[in-house]
Amino acid sequence: MIKAVIFDMYETLITQYGGPVYFRAQMAADAGIDPMLFDALWIPSENDRTIGKQTLEETIEQILRQTGKYSEETFQTIISGRKAVKADCFCHLHPEIIPMLQALKEKKIKIGLISNCYSEEAVLIRESQLFSYFDQSCLSYELGMKKPDPGIFLKCMEGLGVRAGECLYIGDGGSHELEAADIMGMTALQARWYIKEVPELDIRKEKFEQLETPMAVLDKI
Template sequence: MLNKHIKGVIFDLWNTLVPLEDDLKEHAFNETAIALQLDPFTLKKPWTETRIQRETSDLYQYLHWLKEDRGFFWTNELIVKGMQARKNIHGSAFRVPEKGAVQVLKELKQLGIRIGVVSNCSSDVRDMISSSTIMPFIDVLALSAEIGIMKPEPQIYKYAMRELGLQSEECIYVGDGHDNELKGAQLAGLEAILLDKNNGVAWEGKAITKLSDIIMEVERLAISN
């Protein structure tokens, strides 16, 4: 067991624990549009412009809202088909987690560490992650669509900490740095660590190059505390 000062690790989801390639995202989007009987090009701009609404609300309700807001004519049946098409493709990202993710989560649990995940995502992601191989190791899911807050707002990290029953000094945050998430974690009082994937994210704080490095980092912090 570790020194009790280190009790939790909060992870980003996409491209930290679960890969989400641009090609897969595009494929999921295109098939969703086709299921809604729209040319993907027609849907692209309103979909992009309303990301905040989509990722801070229920996806089914969002699609009904988008239909009314932008004057689309899809039916409820088409909305259900669109959601299923998206889930089938988008959900395939969970079939093979990021390299070493399952082992890292397992080792952290063996060390007595509580694990949280904070993600900017649509509401269908809970079902996707619930049947994945990483879910048995996760104690708390803080999903923007359910909480109504997106990273980098500090409140979403604070929500995760409350649900974990931990204080900021007892946790660290790990992510690939998108959505300015590391700064948000820092503002919430967490030590933020970049999982550097050579994606152009600049971070002046601590960085690791592979997910398994977090085990040594947790042990180092435990000793220093």
């Protein structure tokens, strides 16, 4: 019997591709830094940014100073641009996301969140319209561990008061999340409603059943 549904956040409950993007290329352009050099300085910080050892602000300041491009104006342009676009993600929800979450609540199904996220994202997730639906949230930036570490899945289940066999795990499939959930004994399902709209993201994981719409989650309860 399913007692809980645990969701991924990005490209599952929200998408980064519903509006303007502000990724490495855009930050590099605003900084006046060669994109390859920016990547070489940004990418190695990803793990520390994901597990709470480094903030967006610290990373950007470090990159700007290392490249001789630091100014308060440039720093603020990048920080504000990044945060604005991340906030905008919550303005482009699939129309079935809120009804699906409400239906789970009405069915007395517990709702969990496990998200690999950075400092700027953790704040926005907590401030978002979605956050009140979660009975347990596990944000990598706050916990110091990230998917596919079994510890973050165990933490979520503990908070929900459920066993793995009583859980559905719903995610787009990044960070080896579906494989990790499956190994732990959850029923893992691939969310395709966002990624099927972005060709470079639309990778079918044939081992896992795929859901084409958010409301299809309810059919698995």
